[in-house]
Amino acid sequence: MKQISALIVGIIFGLGLSLSHMVDPDKVINFLDLFGQWDPSLAFVMGGAILITFPGYRWVLGRKKPLFDQNFHLPTNTRMDTSLMAGAALFGLGWGLSGYCPGPAVAALTINPHEAFIFIPAMIAGGVAARWLQGSPASKAASSQ
Secondary structure, eight states: OOOHHHHHHHHHHHHHHHHHTTTHHHHHHHHHTTTSSSOOOOOEHHHHHHHHHHHHHHHHTTTSOOTSSSOOOOOOOOOOOHHHHHHHHHHHHHHHSOOOOOOHHGGGGGGGGGHHHHHHHHHHHHHHHHHHHHSSSSHHHHOOO
């Protein structure tokens, strides 16, 4: 049942990305281009997502446990450190340059596969490189300070 519900939620998420044109990198880049061809429509997409997500999280986290697991798996790290800031900056830079972030890139495979087939392997390579760097002796020494 857990996999079926994940599939249904993934389909709904993908449809939402498609309907809001979040899978169109030009739409995203125009949203980020404040001094050029700025397109504010994605702000409404984000606002709608917040209006639905905020009460949804409050409702779900008010339960004793999730429907398909024994307990909630929430992040425990609340520190803002150099790794978090650098990762966020690189994510934003990649999003701004390409117009894709991970979810819309996967959904774009059905609409614009040529660009998505370039972006997705690069995204995976970046994730592998980040994991490798986190496991390197230099990163362990830096994180312990």
